[in-house]
Amino acid sequence: MRLIPYAPALRGLPVRGALLTTAALLLTTPTAPAQAAPEPYQGNWVYVSVTAADARSGAPATARGTLLLCDPPQAVGHREAVRACAELADVRGDLQALPARPDAVCPMRYAPVTARARGEWGGKLVQYTETFPNECVMAARTGAVFTLAETAPAEVPGPE
Known part of the structure; x- marks a missing residue:
């Protein structure tokens, strides 16, 4: 085994040179613009939900x-x-632009439901929340x- 004599004058020189070279490369290398994280679903998609509350009994929604x-x-x-x-x-x-059904006849029963939607359509963010007096009024206003x-699905389809 051969020992290299200690030279205090050269101490740290290779490290400083490497740091200067790295800094110079970083300053002269063009950087790519930051990319947005990819959406999990491509195309037009909306997560829709309906929350019903029993206002009279105080039961949980x-x-x-x-x-x-x-x-x-x-x-x-989804049916x-x-x-x-x-x-x-x-x-x-x-x-908001969905046409209401003018021929719908709904009972005057108060059983509020809140419809929510969030997603992407045509490359634009979709967000919607509205509370209706009952499910019939909601269907008359929002169509299908x-x-x-009647029950929540066990799993939702994933991106392909």
């Missing part, structure tokens, strides 16, 4: 929801995914978008 994918239309726990996607396509994902199955 019950909620059910599902992921509605529209390229192609599919959803676990009318194809129709809901077609209605959303007609208004370009703007749930919130036509969920």
Whole structure:
């Protein structure tokens, strides 16, 4: 084994040179712009949910929801995914613009439900929340978008 004599004058020189070289490279290397994290779902999709509260009994609210994918239309726990996607396509994902059914006749029963939707449509963020006096009024105002199955699905479809 050969020993290299200690030279205090050279101590730290290779480290300083490496640091200066690295700094110079970092300053002269062009950087790429930051990329947004990819969305888990491609195309048009909306997570829709309905929360019902029993105002008279004070029971806790019950909620059910599902992921509605529209390229192609599919959803676990949604009774009318194809129709809901077609209605959303007609208004370009703007749930406020969904046409109300003028021929709907709903009972004057107070059983409030809150409809919520969040997702992406045509590259734009979709967010919607509205409380209705009952499910009939909600369906008359929002069409098939919130036509969920009676029980929440065990799993939602994932991106492919």
